[in-house]
Amino acid sequence: MMRRTALILLAVILACGAEPAVAERLVVSLSNQRVAINSNFVGEELVLFGTIEPDAGKTPLRSAYDLVVTVTGPRQTLRTRRKQRVLGIWVNVDSREFVRVPSYLAVLSNRPVAQIAPRDTLRRLQIGLDNFLLPQRIGPDIADTVRDEPFRLAFVRLQVRQGFYREITAAVTFLTPTVFRTAIPLPADVPTGKYGFDVKLFAEGAMVARTNSALEVTKxxxxxxxxxxxxxxxxxxxxxxxxxxxxxxxxxxxxxxxx
Amino acid sequence: MQIYLPIADMPVNIFLVLGMGLAVGYISGMFGIGGGFLMTPLLIFIGVSPAVAVASVASHIAASSFTGAITYWNRRALDIALALMLLGAGIIGTATGVWLFTTLRALDQLDLMIGLSYVTLLTIVGGLMIYESVRAVMRARQGRPATIRRPGSHTWLHGLPFKVRFKRSKIYVSAIPVWAIGFTIGFVGAIMGIGGGFLLVPMLIYFLRVPTATVIGTSMVLTLVTMASATVMHAVTNHLVDAVLALILMVGGVVGAQFGARTGQRMRGEWLRLLLGLLVFAVGLRFAFELVVQPDDLYSIRYVRGE
Known part of the structure; x- marks a missing residue:
């Protein structure tokens, strides 16, 4: 039944010509569906397991895969402020609002993302802290800036130092060529809300499969x-x-x- | 043992916070002050956001000043009439302070405001206390009485209209400076997360000539009510009072205060004032240092809103 549905879906996709023929399928599972923050919560490590399955047995599995897991926490609007010396004391003089950015952002991969795919692919798929869209309010507009803009750099640096943002390049391990595992660290002061897990599979620099999962962090x-x-x-x-x-x-x- | 604070959104070591409560409580009992000017910076130091620290310390001070007030009430050493008049003004001051607190927070200048108020207030008050108590100690060394009694001395404050008689304190003063002092204490308390006891006691002694017998008890009643109302007002306007944090602090605080009070009673008044002056001055310098020295990171992040 499942297989037939998948076949029909595949046929529809092929007919539309929107995506190239999908040859692999990702199946992932999280260690918990819910993280409860109670009075002795000191942070937690989630584990995500997954397998790469040939879809409808059409194409033989390739030998080398790359995997990137992007975890995003509930969206928040945060203000980054810059201090400057005014009359001898340090005062916040300038600030930039980051609009609806993830409160938690972890990019986990099996090797540095720059080696996985060409830069424009990474940019388009928002892979890595450098490529993730972090919209700022600049005057009347809301847009992301170039990645080495001082406020953006400072924002990412501070979030990384707090443990809210992280990019771990050796976090995904392949147990067998098609079975993988990754650990996702949640710091003790993680924001509560819905967390999304975006799992992307790459082969030879192109994305070949993608799947999603989610969990909820609640007090x-x-x-x-x-x-x-x-x-x-x-x-x-x-x-x-x-x-x-x-x-x-x-x-x-x-x-x-x-x- | 770690415990997660529901409003501060962070885990803390329960024994560390309890220890801080004990230490500050000891000092507060010894000098007859609330100790907020020490507790708020300590909380900020362990990572609690300044806004949550200020709002939560208010209830901690309310607890320790209530213990003190009961003791002084039993000894009939407080002037209810004076306390009530100071209170009326104090509540208006607190409301104004909470309003300004909210406004400044929105303008990203709250941390600066808290820092600047600490520096100016603490260094000035600390400096004056050191000056006064050193002179008193010197006088005592030379065999003269430590405090000069000036029963007839009147300042311009005594020439103001709307005179009121406070029977227990045996003073007859204008209501204007009484209201001004009450307002100032309430206002400063709400902004800085301090009870203002270390400000109020010298003000009552020097401006209104309230006798030492009733001054600390009266100050404690005022601190109690301003801090109790500040707790409620902060809870209503900013939703930042962390009850779990407050409970740990107050348990440590009230126990520490009892032991501090015993030490305090064994010390000479002028030495006690000198020690307190040095402490207040040192905390002021610490804040000045923070404002003047270049911070490790010029950038900082502030939470604006969630989804």
């Missing part, structure tokens, strides 16, 4: 309860925190009472 238990309360019921939350302070103060004065 759980007391962490979720507190965060929700702070966001949705600010006044009540503040009042409870204040009462908690008074109670703590009162208990201390009772416990340590001495005369």
């Amino acid at each position: 759980a238990g007391i962490e979720q309860y507190v965060a929700d309360a702070a966001r949705d019921h600010g006044f009540l939350y503040g009042l409870v925190t204040m009462l908690m302070a008074l109670l703590t103060g009162w208990i201390a004065s009772v416990v340590f009472k001495r005369d």
Whole structure:
């Protein structure tokens, strides 16, 4: 049944002439479908497994593949600010807004991306931190800049230092020529939300297959309860925190009472 | 042992934060101050964002000043009437401060504002305290009383209209400086995440001539109410109060404060003031250093909004 559906799909694609005949199929699986941030969360390592399968048994499998996994966290708008000395003190003088950029971005591959495909292919498919689209608000426009623009460089550098952005060139290991595995590190302060996994398979410098997967990072238990309360019921939350302070103060004065 | 802070969005070592609470609590108990001017920079230092630090420390100070206020209340060593008038102004000051805090945060200048206020306030107040207490220590060395009593001395502040009598403190002063002091403390507290005890006590002594017997207790009541209301206001406007962080801090803080108070009672007043002056001055210098020295990275990132 599956095979027939795939065949029909293939026929449709061939008929449209949009893509070259797909010879390989990617099957991937994540170690978890959900990451829960609870009170003892200190970061986590996800594992993605996958196999390369010949599609409909048409073409024999090639001998050498390259694989790139791009993980993107929930989108955020962030402002990069630049300090300058004004009257002897360091002040933020200039800033640039990065609009709806991934809060987490990991590019994992089996070898440096520059060796996998020609530059324009990488650019078009947004592979690697240098090629990923990071739109900035410049005046009325929103556009990505050249990759060595100072604000973009600083933004990527800071995000890499924080562990939010990373490019690991030896992260994908081929267990057999067609079975691969990669580990995705999530730092302890990862943003919550939906994470997308974009897996691209290359052979001889061209993309031959692509698949997607996703997981959700959520706060759980007391962490979720507190965060929700702070966001949705600010006044009540503040009042409870204040009462908690008074109670703590009162208990201390009772416990340590001495005369 | 690591614990994840739900609002600061980061894990911290629970014993480190508890230890910070204890240490700052000890100092606050010793000098009769809230200790926010030490706690906020410490939190920023361990990686908590300045905005979350300022908002969460408010509730920590509320807890430790409540313990103190109960002790002074039992000793009848606080002036409720004076505290209430300072409070009225203090709440208006706090509201103005929280509003400015929100505005500056949007303009990317909050960190600078916090830094500059720390530098000016702490170096000036610290310097004055050192000067005053060194003179007192010198006088004590020469065999004269450490503090000069000037019962009849009146400043221009005493010539202002709207005079009010505060019975417990035995003073008769204009309401204008009382309101001005209350407003200033509330305002500074909301912006800097400090209770302002180290500012309020000298102000009450030097400007209003409040006797030492009631000054600390009264200051604690004021600190308690401004910080309690700052907690609620920060929670409503900025959603940045981390209750888990606050709880760990306050538990450490109230315990430390009890031990600090015992040490403080064994020390001579002028030496205590000198030590506090040096501490305040040192923290001020630390902030000045940060503003003047070139930062490691000229760029920084600020979160604007999510999806």
